[in-house]
Amino acid sequence: MEPNYQNNYNNMQGNEQNGYPQNQYQQNGNPQNVNPYAYQQNFNGFNRGGSFSAGVGNVSDAFSEAREAMKQKVVAQSFIFMVAALVITAIGAYVASAALENWLRENSAGLIILFVAEIAVVIASNIALKKNNVVLSSVLLTIYSFVNGATLGIVCSIYVQSSVVRVFAICAVMFLVTAFYGLVTKKDLSSLGSLCIMGLIGLILVGVVNLFLKSDGLNFLTSIIGVAVFVGLTAYDTRKVKESAAFADESNTTALAINGAFELYLDFINLFLYLLRLFGKRR
Helix, strand or coil: CCCCHHHHHHHHHHHHHCCCCCEEEEECCEEEEECCHHHHHHHHHHHHHCHHHHHHHHHHHHHHHHHHHHHHHHHHHHHHHHHHHHHHHHHHHHHCHHHHHHHHHHCCCHHHHHHHHHHHHHHHHHHHHHCCCHHHHHHHHHHHHHHHHHHHHHHHCCECHHHHHHHHHHHHHHHHHHHHHHHHCCCCCHHHHHHHHHHHHHHHHHHHHHHHHCCHHHHHHHHHHHHHHHHHHHHHHHHHHHHHHHHCCCCCHHHHHHHHHHHHHHHHHHHHHHHHHHHCCEC
16 A cells, blocks of 8 residues: 555644644654654753753853962962062072172172173073973072072162161052052053063163263163153063963963062062162162
8 A cells, every 4th residue: 555645744734734843753653743842942941941051150150260269379479479589689688798799809790790690590581481390490580589689789788778678668669559550450551561661671771871971860860760660560560460370270370470470570679779779878
């Protein structure tokens, strides 16, 4: 017997007129009408109030909280490492400044050697950080902080001790206020950073020229500009630390923190030196 296609077609047409199309499935030899919209309705209801949507929301919230916690960890560690570097600098100034001063007296090229050595440590530290070598970066930061402390000890010996302490307090307040601004501001500080870097290059060139001119007026002017430059760089670098923390994961959190600490440390030290030239009282 041939199948009755016409009757089946008519039955389908009639079912469509009832409000929805029907599919026929062969079950036990009898056609069964199935509402395909029932699956869609159930799925929509599942999305509106089902546990799947709630589960996705919970996972998303947990992921966001974890990312925010990691960002805060990088920022906090950057400032902790910076403070540790400052403590090492103070130890270097107290312990090694006298020995370094004697060595500089005996070696006419000692300042150049010291300057080149510090630049080499900075470059090596940046290379180690790019390779995510946390141990080497920490060692280099420690060495740089200690040697820089010995150099600062010689510089600070020119000034009255109470004057050095007062300038340090002023520097700390200015640094904290500026760093706080860099953390909370929502402005793009890229243009400020570029301007400050250009100013820093200009300060270096003018400083080299003033070694020969020995102009007190030019020295005073560069000190004022230097304070402005490193106030701006403090805000910019703090903002940069916060932005770089967005790329943190379990493998690079410490490396990012050390890199941020190194930049903030340099900002603090240079801001202190320019303030000391402006407000320090010489012996």
